[in-house]
Structures are given as structure tokens and as C-alpha cells.
Amino acid sequence: MHGLRADHNIGGLGTSRWLEALWEPAARLYTLPNALDMLDVSGDGDARLVCADLGTLNVNSPKIRVYKGGDQITEHNMVDPPCGVVGFYTENGEPQSSVLAVGVGSSVYIFKNMRPYFKYCLPHIDVHPKEREIWHKAGLDEELNVLTLADELDLLLKELGAGFISPRTLKFLSMDPNLRVSFAEQYKRIPLIKSNALTAISVIRRDSWNDPASSCLVLGTEFGEVLILDPRTFSVMDKHLLQWPPVAFACTGLWTGDGRILIVGRDGKIGVIKRGSPVKLWEKLPSPAVAVSPLNNEGIAVTIMDGTLIGFSSKVRIIFLNKLQQIIIYESYRELKYGTFVFPVRFWIR
Numbered sequence: 001m002h003g004l005r006a007d008h009n010i011g012g013l014g015t016s017r018w019l020e021a022l023w024e025p026a027a028r029l030y031t032l033p034n035a036l037d038m039l040d041v042s043g044d045g046d047a048r049l050v051c052a053d054l055g056t057l058n059v060n061s062p063k064i065r066v067y068k069g070g071d072q073i074t075e076h077n078m079v080d081p082p083c084g085v086v087g088f089y090t091e092n093g094e095p096q097s098s099v100l101a102v103g104v105g106s107s108v109y110i111f112k113n114m115r116p117y118f119k120y121c122l123p124h125i126d127v128h129p130k131e132r133e134i135w136h137k138a139g140l141d142e143e144l145n146v147l148t149l150a151d152e153l154d155l156l157l158k159e160l161g162a163g164f165i166s167p168r169t170l171k172f173l174s175m176d177p178n179l180r181v182s183f184a185e186q187y188k189r190i191p192l193i194k195s196n197a198l199t200a201i202s203v204i205r206r207d208s209w210n211d212p213a214s215s216c217l218v219l220g221t222e223f224g225e226v227l228i229l230d231p232r233t234f235s236v237m238d239k240h241l242l243q244w245p246p247v248a249f250a251c252t253g254l255w256t257g258d259g260r261i262l263i264v265g266r267d268g269k270i271g272v273i274k275r276g277s278p279v280k281l282w283e284k285l286p287s288p289a290v291a292v293s294p295l296n297n298e299g300i301a302v303t304i305m306d307g308t309l310i311g312f313s314s315k316v317r318i319i320f321l322n323k324l325q326q327i328i329i330y331e332s333y334r335e336l337k338y339g340t341f342v343f344p345v346r347f348w349i350r
Contacts, residue, residue, distance in 0.1 A: 201217070
């Protein structure tokens, strides 16, 4: 993990402006985009590096690690690999209100002072009416015909696809035929639900430019939803349906004012939403995006898988397009506060 080294050059930018803050080739952190953030976890004015470490291939042990300088000060075990971590404040003008949000599976775990504080669970997805009706009929039958149940569910799977079928049905159809009877008898009268899954997490300022300012959580789901949560109650303030799963966000402005959330999809779609307005699609990217971050001029920078860095203006015009010398797997822009000084930092991981 490092800043831009002196022997690199991006689009002719003078490398003298870049200061290498950290270079540690043996850090042994196995992380993903959106799994790093800087946060004043204790409210003392000193930002810490928070990282979601996925662990090695041999040991599946994802952890949240917190670093002060180059030293690890704490770690927390996670049940499943996180899709992202973000730090934010829940109150305006209150440094002690800093919290860390970790998106895992269908839940968001909130840590305060790096201790478990709250857990938000995504709402369940409505099951397809045909599937609900099939299981409902099975629950009414005193003598269940497992062959008929399997045939009806298999036809529905072929018609809709696995992405629109509940885990119960998928498990039932994948089981040995001899085990289906006991499974169906056990679950046929239990309400049918379908869990959602997080794909992206970010934050956007709520209503103030003064630091520290409260921010809203922005969540993307596999079902193609964008949820904006209130920072105090962690309830849904706004909801947008995209029809495609988002994988990264870049947020600018105030959500209660002229704020915008730029969204990047898994297949290269890119668009923007504002409060009270539907998504507005932009030009499709030539390659899937790796990371996205806002620029000072209200534009955005997108790094894509072929190693290209693309800058868009707020008018959706390409303002720069640079082919990088090495593949970038993470890109971020942060304003860090140190004492009375506030300075911008942009960092890459390759």
C-alpha cells in the first residue's frame, strides 16, 4: 500500500506534488476495494486506518484491523468477508459520535469506539407469487406429493432463473430425491422468505458542511436497490430501484440539498441519483470499474479493469483519460485532519 511513487507518472502530472506517506511491501493485508477507510475512532482528533483483512486462502478468518501509524492497535473477527467498511459521524459537531459501519452479508454492523453498537438487517425481498403459491399449496396438503412439488418448482426455476428463486427452493431442488420428503415436511408451513445481500456501502453528508458533520449510510444490494439510512435511527430515509446491482458509490454534496450519488454497476453501467429523482444513466464504461471516487470540481474519477483512469465532469464529459503503468485495485480521496490542518490525500493500492 503506498502513495504515488516518484518514478510513476499519471497523465503528465508533476510527481513532485506527491508525498509517499507509507510504503510497506510486507504488510500481508488481503483486502478488496471499499475495505479501507480513515476514521477518528476515539474522537481524539487522530485518524486511524481501518482495514477489512480477508485472511489467506488457507485460513478463512476475515478481521477488521485498526492501525495507528504503522502499528495495529485492535482487531475484530468477522463471521463472513465484508463487502466494505466506512467511517462517519452520527451527529453534527460531535467528534465523539464517530462510528464504523461494516457491511457483511445481509447486515451492517455498527461499531462505536470499536465496540459492537448496532446491527442493521436488510429488509427481506418479496418472493415471486408463483413460488409462494406452490409452497402454500404444499402446506395445505395432508399427504404431500413431493414429485409434483419438485416438478412445479423445477419448471419455475427454468422460467425465472436462479436469481429470482428463494434459497429454500434452490436447496430443495439440489437435494437427493430421498431427502426431499423430510425437508418439504419440515418447511412447507413456514413462511417463505428471500434474503437480500449487500454489494456496496458508502456515506454522504446529510445536512451540514461543518466538520464533523453527520452522514447518511448508502447501501447497495444484490436485488438492485440503493438504500439511504438516517444516521441517528438507522432507518431507511430514501430508496431507489436500479434493476442492476451496484458495486461502488461516489457521493458528493448534501443529501438533503443538492447531493448526488454516482453508482457503478458490475457490468460497466454508470449512473447518478439525486433525492426524489430516478437514476440517470451515463455512458457505459468500456471495462468493468474497479473503484470510483469524487473530484474537487464535483466530477468523479473511475479506475477500470484494463488499467485506465477516467475523469468525468459534473456535465458527464470526459475531462481526462489516462492509461496507467500498473493495474490499480483501489483508489480513494480523503480529507484528513491533523490538529488545525486539513489536507487532501489520494491513495492507490496496486
